[in-house]
Amino acid sequence: MTRFAIPVAIFVALLVLLGVGLKLDPREVPSPLIGKPAPHFELPQLHEAAKTFSERDMLGKVWVLNVWASWCVSCREEHPVLLDLAASGAVPVYGLNYKDKREDGLAWLKGMGDPYKVSIFDFDGRVGIDYGVYGVPETYVIDKKGVIRYKRIGPLTPEIVKSTLLPLVNELDRA
Amino acid sequence: MPRLLAVLLVAFVLPVSAKEAAPAAADPVLEKRVMALSEELRCLVCQNQTLAESNAPLAEDLRNQLREKMREGKSDKEVVDFLVERYGDFVLYRPPLKGTTVLLWFGPLLLLATGFAVLMRRLQRRRAAGGPGVSDAERKRAAELLAGGER
Amino acid sequence: MIPELGQLAAALALCLALAQALLGLVGAARGQAVWMAATRPAARGQFAFVAIAFACLTVSFIYNDFTVAYVASNSNSALPLHYRIAGVWGGHEGSMLLWILMLSVWTFGVTLFSRQLPLEMVARVLGVMGLVSTGFLLFILFTSNPFSRLFPAPPDGRDLNPLLQDPGMVMHPPMLYMGYVGFSIAFSFAVAALLSGRLDAAWARWSRPWTTAAWCFLTVGIALGSGWAYYELGWGGWWFWDPVENASFMPWLTGTALIHSLAVTEKRGAFRSWTVLLAILAFALSLLGTFLVRSGVLTSVHAFATDPTRGIFILALLAIVIGGSLLLYVWRAPAIGLGGGFEPLSRESLLLMNNVIFAAAAGSVLLGTLYPLALDASGLGKISVGPPYFETVFVPLMAPALFLMGVGPLARWKKASLPDLASRLRWAAAAAALAALALPFAMGRWGAMVALGLLLAAWVAASCFVQIWEKVRNASGASGAWARLSVVPRATWGMLLAHFGVAVFVVGVTLVKGYESEKDVRMEPGDTVEIGGYTFRFDGVRDVTGPNYVAGRAQIPVTRNGKVVATLYPEKRIYRVQNQPMTEAAIDTGFTRDLYVSLGEAVSDTAWVVRVHHKPFIDWIWGGCLLMALGGALAASDRRYRLAARRQPEQYAAAAAR
Numbered sequence: 001m002t003r004f005a006i007p008v009a010i011f012v013a014l015l016v017l018l019g020v021g022l023k024l025d026p027r028e029v030p031s032p033l034i035g036k037p038a039p040h041f042e043l044p045q046l047h048e049a050a051k052t053f054s055e056r057d058m059l060g061k062v063w064v065l066n067v068w069a070s071w072c073v074s075c076r077e078e079h080p081v082l083l084d085l086a087a088s089g090a091v092p093v094y095g096l097n098y099k100d101k102r103e104d105g106l107a108w109l110k111g112m113g114d115p116y117k118v119s120i121f122d123f124d125g126r127v128g129i130d131y132g133v134y135g136v137p138e139t140y141v142i143d144k145k146g147v148i149r150y151k152r153i154g155p156l157t158p159e160i161v162k163s164t165l166l167p168l169v170n171e172l173d174r175a
Numbered sequence: 176m177p178r179l180l181a182v183l184l185v186a187f188v189l190p191v192s193a194k195e196a197a198p199a200a201a202d203p204v205l206e207k208r209v210m211a212l213s214e215e216l217r218c219l220v221c222q223n224q225t226l227a228e229s230n231a232p233l234a235e236d237l238r239n240q241l242r243e244k245m246r247e248g249k250s251d252k253e254v255v256d257f258l259v260e261r262y263g264d265f266v267l268y269r270p271p272l273k274g275t276t277v278l279l280w281f282g283p284l285l286l287l288a289t290g291f292a293v294l295m296r297r298l299q300r301r302r303a304a305g306g307p308g309v310s311d312a313e314r315k316r317a318a319e320l321l322a323g324g325e326r
Numbered sequence: 327m328i329p330e331l332g333q334l335a336a337a338l339a340l341c342l343a344l345a346q347a348l349l350g351l352v353g354a355a356r357g358q359a360v361w362m363a364a365t366r367p368a369a370r371g372q373f374a375f376v377a378i379a380f381a382c383l384t385v386s387f388i389y390n391d392f393t394v395a396y397v398a399s400n401s402n403s404a405l406p407l408h409y410r411i412a413g414v415w416g417g418h419e420g421s422m423l424l425w426i427l428m429l430s431v432w433t434f435g436v437t438l439f440s441r442q443l444p445l446e447m448v449a450r451v452l453g454v455m456g457l458v459s460t461g462f463l464l465f466i467l468f469t470s471n472p473f474s475r476l477f478p479a480p481p482d483g484r485d486l487n488p489l490l491q492d493p494g495m496v497m498h499p500p501m502l503y504m505g506y507v508g509f510s511i512a513f514s515f516a517v518a519a520l521l522s523g524r525l526d527a528a529w530a531r532w533s534r535p536w537t538t539a540a541w542c543f544l545t546v547g548i549a550l551g552s553g554w555a556y557y558e559l560g561w562g563g564w565w566f567w568d569p570v571e572n573a574s575f576m577p578w579l580t581g582t583a584l585i586h587s588l589a590v591t592e593k594r595g596a597f598r599s600w601t602v603l604l605a606i607l608a609f610a611l612s613l614l615g616t617f618l619v620r621s622g623v624l625t626s627v628h629a630f631a632t633d634p635t636r637g638i639f640i641l642a643l644l645a646i647v648i649g650g651s652l653l654l655y656v657w658r659a660p661a662i663g664l665g666g667g668f669e670p671l672s673r674e675s676l677l678l679m680n681n682v683i684f685a686a687a688a689g690s691v692l693l694g695t696l697y698p699l700a701l702d703a704s705g706l707g708k709i710s711v712g713p714p715y716f717e718t719v720f721v722p723l724m725a726p727a728l729f730l731m732g733v734g735p736l737a738r739w740k741k742a743s744l745p746d747l748a749s750r751l752r753w754a755a756a757a758a759a760l761a762a763l764a765l766p767f768a769m770g771r772w773g774a775m776v777a778l779g780l781l782l783a784a785w786v787a788a789s790c791f792v793q794i795w796e797k798v799r800n801a802s803g804a805s806g807a808w809a810r811l812s813v814v815p816r817a818t819w820g821m822l823l824a825h826f827g828v829a830v831f832v833v834g835v836t837l838v839k840g841y842e843s844e845k846d847v848r849m850e851p852g853d854t855v856e857i858g859g860y861t862f863r864f865d866g867v868r869d870v871t872g873p874n875y876v877a878g879r880a881q882i883p884v885t886r887n888g889k890v891v892a893t894l895y896p897e898k899r900i901y902r903v904q905n906q907p908m909t910e911a912a913i914d915t916g917f918t919r920d921l922y923v924s925l926g927e928a929v930s931d932t933a934w935v936v937r938v939h940h941k942p943f944i945d946w947i948w949g950g951c952l953l954m955a956l957g958g959a960l961a962a963s964d965r966r967y968r969l970a971a972r973r974q975p976e977q978y979a980a981a982a983a984r
Binding site: 194195196197198199200206215217222223224225228263264265266267268269270271275276278279280282283286287290291293294295298299301 | 561568625626627667668670675678679682683685686687689690693694697701706707708709710711712713714715718719723845846847848849850852853854855856864926935936
């Protein structure tokens, strides 16, 4: 008798799965690097090509790494949010200029405003690959020990900064 | 005059320069290996194409990375691990066999085995029961039909 | 004016569909003959108004009415007429209207060809179909209205996606939807049977031709999609196990199980509750497919512009229609009863083994398609399941099915004898073994997978010939081989043709996968490349202009042993409106091979990267599908379904209650 109920039971489970699925984003690729040390790099800076920057320079501090490019449309959306974040002084913001031309990157920052303490120039995108970048913009929060604690795929919004990013930064600062 | 020149050019230059076309890739053997592996990897940008087919810039970059690493002598597994470290299992079209995917890989076999088991049980039970019983109402109806002939 | 007419027609269709549902279901439940009799006219009215709505949308496309938002996003004034018409189903809203049109066409068909069914049964079947129509019409009118206006109207449309500007596009969705939607009839018959509490072999006889017809359309639809992808997408592949492809394949697998299960139920009255369940599941998978494509839950090349609101609506529809019928199943199926008995080795049991395999196959495809979602939803990570998984899993499942395909039709009903079967099939086995051992060498080299594929294909084909030969030899009464064959029912020919089609399909897949080759080369004008015994010469690229695109067209003559076989013109097109580049492959089709050439990038002023493929026997894949569909069509048009029109329904019930 109960065997007749098996199909409907499986079906209900399927409905629940699909219902939950409607809230998820199948295109988002979560990062396997969360909780792991930020991959090492040493790259020239965007403004001063002779100087380099490495993630090791930031050990002992909590910082935000934002991946951007002048050809990226969504980056325009999030730029005001970054400017606000940098102005607030809550956490230093560093930029990774991904697969761009130096002149274009500089011109973009000049026109849009520069929230970054330092902008790093990743010409061929290799460092981006090391960080698992697949779509610009992406933003990382890295703690004092150099471990990646959070990754935001897509533009930053004020809600995300308020509800996720800043609380996390505060928590990491206290640690 | 230009026409004649063009014709002469085609007639003489073409056959002279005609040759067996060179492979598009610099190292065809390596390329084959790169493409074979890329067919099993997922393009993260388009997400519905393999890394081999995709024309997205990231796909080209990743293929270049594959080429470089293979040239350095890395094995297929090392190259795949390199990508999985950065992008997770999502990048593999052949899901790895781990705790969370056991059900996936053994599911089909399980379905088949369960199906056959149920079928066998049902057949045995049917045999033991000696065929279906005919209900009394049906018996009565049959008798009526046989007695009265076809309407 | 016209779009408003279309919208009005759709709204009227909704009212009629609702009427059809209520008159049919409530009328049958209450035994009200007048209501039941009114179901047919209501259904026909619904069809008429849906057709009007569809016509209105088509007219809007033909006359480039860009005040209609849907036309503006899927068409363009430079688009040729036939693609403007095809554009009607190029996007979500229009393709949903096409879905509904197909449903109303099938509904209309049921009203025409159901004279011999008892009124109560017809009323219930139409009633259930009316419910489904109501659901979808509500969906269109409330979330996906193709008639929405756009003000201010843009000067020109955004053009149909260039990928869809192809003859295959014109036919693929209509065929596919005829198939998907056709399973709603088997579904409606099943639900009607559960509601009436009466499920006998006659029910199977009524259901069967409709189900087989739907299966034919689905086969053609899937084959067209696969052929179109091969022809159009430029990478030479023909099946990607993409979620939407799987969404069409699952109903096909379940539908195949269903038509075989109906055979058992019709002939012997056995396994009725299983057949009913399969009918519900086949349509459930059709609806699930609709959900997957339009909700955004899975990424796919096919996905329409997705919208979670639409997803919720379809999910609700799915829950009501399928959840409702499965609950009905829990309530009524136990009363259905067993039916005729049979031995563990008999045609019935072999057909049921076929069912187990096809059901397991459908389940496996479902598992693979939804597994990434399941893991993501439970927070266990994100994986991808692609062709490597499906191919590893699917082939071992199908191999036993192919073996059984050779044995099943020869087995007797109720009780078959193993020694008898073995003896009758010994020559088929020998032929199969010979094919597996020897044929690969004819292709160049021996391989285990190729041998296996050829073994199974030859086995099935040889078994078909054994069956024909036995009919010639054994038919009593008639004299002469021809006379004996002419008394064989059409349905049997249909089965033989369809099974033979499967063998042809397997040969195509096996040989193309085993022996295809490709070369990726850089060519200057005059350069040649050789593959599969054919020589391709690159004559350079010319600029050409199409109706709505500009292209670079290469000229590539192909020779074999010095003789020109074909001249191919692959193109690299840029469609002006969307500024989208597209590779247009050039294919020389042949019975034993395809030559496939596509252009890569220009690497210098004169040199281009060219990719040439040699694909042996690839057209046997679609040829096999066509044979399968033809076989199905033959079977569906068997005399006994048409003759049955003369008989009284009550006699049927009595006859089948044996």
